[in-house]
Amino acid sequence: MRRVVCAEFGGPEGLAVVEGAAPEPGPGEVLVEVAAAGVSFVDGLIVAGRYQLRPPLPFTPGSSVAGRVAARGPDVDGPAVGTPVVAALMDFGGYASHVVVPAALAVPVPDGVDPAVAASAMESYNTLVHAVTRRVTIAAGEWVVVLGAGGGIGLAALDVARGLGARVVGVASSEEKRAxxxxxxxxxxxxxxDLKDGIRAATGGGADVVIDPVGGPASESALRALRAGGRFCVLGFASGEIPRLPANIVLLRNRTVIGVDWGDWAREVAGPAGNAELLADVLGRIARGELHPPRPATAPLDDAAEVLARYARRGVTGKVVLVP
Known part of the structure; x- marks a missing residue:
């Protein structure tokens, strides 16, 4: 097998690709031959040691993979060898040609769903479906403003909000991302x-919901552009700056600030089995044409460092997967 190894926290240039024997699945586990490994902005933070989770060194980054079951360990009834599956990896390890996962977490990929789409959509679409089913309500006809609208999370937010009948405004930093x-x-x-005024003009008075995975100065401007009863959803801080939102602006007009952390919910609340159910729901929605994730760009495993560097400088439109 081949895998990417992070031996010490720092920039992605410190990553290395190593080769070794493929792991053997143990009781209750399956070995997945990886067709696509999802890459995210958060992966770069984890490699740098700047995320709330710091895995023990050395480790292999990556939290989502799609591929086929190559072998099963003892006491495993399914999925069968050869079954296309996708899995969320709570302990990382996705940037590899082969990964061992608990059989219960290997979710079958429905017919017609590309494995690259399944791997790349997991983090972003799980986050947004978790948000709209458990954290915030979006009604048909409401105005939803999405910051960072050209990134993976932003494009998923646009898609999910439109599926609920919302009217959507995208905010992005480049012509390519706005397109x-x-x-x-x-x-x-x-x-x-002039984001506050721009949002108010585009929505005819103010947004009902803001989806913010960016942070920084744009957060307060978007918060101020909410209409009465508006909801501000905090998803992350891709800008690298955590905003200090003024409490008086939240108080005025009965606004609400809502934290959306799919990863914490998956680890600490739902657990791996609950997260697998959410993932199966997302894949089903994609297969039925209710959600429309674009096919991601692809890169070889050897380019993992370069891809993470592009994410860090916010140079990725959409999503990228590594193809071992």
């Missing part, structure tokens, strides 16, 4: 200039 937001169904697209 991607428009292609994903945004009724209007904005840059970050």
């Amino acid at each position: 991607a937001a428009t292609a994903a169904g945004a009724e209007a697209v904005l840059d970050y200039t």
Whole structure:
């Protein structure tokens, strides 16, 4: 097998690809031959040691894989060898040609769903479906503003909100990303200039919901653009800056700030089995045409460091997967 190894926390340039024997699945486990490994902005934070989770060194990054079951350990009834599956890896290890996972977490991929789409959609679409089913309500006809609308989380937010009948405004930092937001169904697209006034003008008075995976100065501007009863959803801080949201602006007009942390919910609340159920739900929605994740760009395993560097400088539109 081949896998990417992080021997010490730091920049992605410290990652190395190593070769060794493929692991053997133990009781209750399956060996997955990886067809696509999802890559995310968070992966770069973990490699740098700047995320709330710090795995013991050395480790292999990556939290989502799709592929086929190559072998089963003892006491495993399914999925059968050869079954296309996708799995969320709570202990990382996805940047590899082969991964051992508990059989209960290997979720079959429905017919017609590309493995690269399954791997790349997991983090972003699990986050957004978790958000709209457990954290915030979005009604048909409401205005939803998505910051970072050209990234993986942002494009998923556009897709999920539109599926609920919302009217969506995408905010993105480049022409390429704004074009991607428009292609994903945004009724209007904005840059970050004069954001509060831009949102109010585009929505006819103010947003009902803001989805914010970016943070930084844009957060307060978007918060101020919420109409009465508006909901501000905090998903992350891709800008690298955690905003200090003024409590008086939250108080005024009965606004609400909501934290959305799919990873914590999956680890600490639902557990791996509950997260597998959510993943199966997301895949089913994709297979039925209710959600429309774009096919990601692909890169070889040897380019993992370069891909993470592109994510760090916010140079990725959509998503990228590694193909071992």
